[in-house]
Amino acid sequence: MPPQLKTLIPLFGAFIVLFLIARHFLVPVSFGELGHYRFNSIAENKEKAMNYAGKDACADCHDDKAAQLKSDVHSGLSCETCHGPGQAHTENPETVKLNKPDQRSFCGNCHSMNASRPKFMVQIELKEHNPDKKCIECHNPHQPWQLKE
Amino acid sequence: MEPQYQHLYEMLSQVRGFIYPNEVDLQWGLLIVLYPYITGLVAGAFILASLERVFNVKVLKPTYQLALLTALAFLLVATMPLVSHLGHPFRAYEILMTPHSTSAMAIFGFVYLWYLMVVLLLEIWLDYRRDIVIWSQQTTGFKGRLYKILTLGVKDLSPRTVRWDDKIGYFITVVGIPSAFLLHGYVGFIFGSVKANPWWSTVLMPVIFLFSAMVSGIALVLFIYMVVTWFRRQxxxxxxxxxxxxxxxxxxxxxxxxxxxxxxxxxxxxxxxxxxxxxxxxxxxxxxxxxxxxxxxxxxxxxxxxxxxxxxxxxxxxxxxxxxxxxxxxxxxxxxxxxxxxxxxxxxxxxxxxxxxKLRLAGSEGLLWALVWVILPFLILGFLLWLLPPWKKLEESTS
Incomplete structure (x- = not known):
C-alpha cells in the first residue's frame, strides 16, 4: 500500500470516529424518541404560560355577547382577535380587564378601502364615511348590521 | 395608532398590491445571495483546474495550483454567509448532528464536507506533498514547523511514492469533477426544488447554477492570475x-x-x-x-x-x-x-x-458583514499563496 494511503486512511477513520463521538455528546437528550425531534420539547412547551383562552372560555361568562357574535357577519372571528389575549382575564376577571378598542383606525384595519381585499369584506373610505363619529356609535361590533338608533 | 400596529403600518409602506403577511419582510437577504455566489466560484475554479489535470489542457498549467488554492480559499468561507445569517449561529452544527434525509440543506452539509475533505484538501495535499517535504527540510521557524505538520509524516520522496502522489491525485480529480458538479448543482437544486415559488421552481435551475458557477469561477481565476502576476512583477x-x-x-x-x-x-x-x-x-x-x-x-x-x-x-x-x-x-x-x-x-x-x-449597511444582514465574507477568501488565498506558492513549485519542477 502506498505510504500516503497508510496515513490518510487512519486519519479519515479518526475523523469519522471523532465525529461520531461528538455526535454522541451533541445530540440533545430525547432526540428521536418518537420522531425526528426533541421529545422533551413537548413538555417544555406545555410548561409555558398560556396567553389565549379561546372562544369557548369567553362564552362561559359572556354568553349574551357570544350569541350576538354568532348571529351576525363577525361570527367567524374569535373574541381575542379584537380584545387581545384573554387567559389572564379568565383567571382574574376582576383585576385583569381586556382591551375594548373603539378607534376608527382599528375597524379600518379590516374595513378601510383596499382594492386587493376580498369583495365580501365590507369596505369604506374612512375619511368620508361619517368621519366625526366612532364606528361603534352606529355599529355594534358584535352585530355589525344591527344599527343603533 | 396603537403601538402594536405602528410597526405593521411602517412595513406596509414598502408593499404594493396584495401580499401575505409573511412575505412583507424578505427572510433571505444579501448573505443568502453570497452563498450560491461563493460556492459557485469554488466549483468553477475547481473545474478549470481539472481541465489541466484530467483533460490534459497543458497550456493551463500556470494556473492549475492557483485555481485549486482559490477554490480552497473560497470553499472555507462558503458556508459562513449561511451561518452568520442564522439567528443562533452556534446551533449551526446541529444540521450535521441530526440531519434529516428530506432536508435539502442538511444533505448539503455532507456534500460540502465531502468536497472539502475528500476532494479539495486531498488533491492539494497530494499535489504539494513532494514540495512540502522539501520545503520542510529547507525552512526553519514557524513556516518550517507548519510544513512539517503538513507532511502528515509522509516524508518518502522515492520516485515510486511520488508517482503514487500523481496517481491518487489524478483519481481524486476524476472523482472531484462530478463532486464539483454535485456541489453547485445541489445549490441550484435547493432553489429549484421550492415548488411554491414559480421564479425558482424549474428543473433547469441546477444546470443553470452549474454553468454560471463555471463562468464565475473561470473569471475569478483569470482575474486572480492577472493580479497575482502583476504583484509579482512577472x-x-x-x-x-x-x-x-x-x-x-x-x-x-x-x-x-x-x-x-x-x-x-x-x-x-x-x-x-x-x-x-x-x-x-x-x-x-x-x-x-x-x-x-x-x-x-x-x-x-x-x-x-x-x-x-x-x-x-x-x-x-x-x-x-x-x-x-x-x-x-x-x-x-x-x-x-x-x-x-x-x-x-x-x-x-x-x-x-x-x-x-432594503439593503442595510450595518447589522447581521447588512452590507458590511457581506463585505467581510467577500474579502476574507482573498486574505485566506494570500496566506495559502505565501505557504504554498505555485510559482516556487513551478520553478522547482522545471529546474
Missing amino acids: KIDMAALDSIAKFLFYILILDFTLEGLDQIHRIYEAEESFEILSLLVHGPLFLTLFIFQILLGTLIPLISLGILQLYKPKELTRRIIYFSCSLLVLFGIFFMRWNVVIGGQLFSKSFYGFTDY
Missing part, C-alpha cells in the same frame, strides 16, 4: 490567458443559452404566474437583470471575448479586455444570484403584489 503567460478566456467564452455561451432557454420556456408556457413574473422583471428587477446581469455581465463580455476569438489585437489590449471581462462576468454572476434569491421573494405568492428589499 510576465503573464499569454497562451494560458488566451486559453482561459477561450474557455470562459465557450462556457458563457452555454450559460447564456441555458438561461435564455429557461426564460423562453417560461414566456411560451405563460403559466398563471407569468404576469407577476413579467411585472417583476420589468419593474423591481429591471436594473439588476437587464442592465447588470444580461448587458454588463453577459453580452458585453460575450461580444468582446467573441471578437478576440477571430481577431487578436496586441497583448496589452487583450490583457485589458480580459481583465475587464473577468470583472464584468464576476459582477454579472453576482447579480444573477441576486436576481434569483432576492427576485424570488419580491413578489407575493398570491401573484397580486410586491414587496421591497
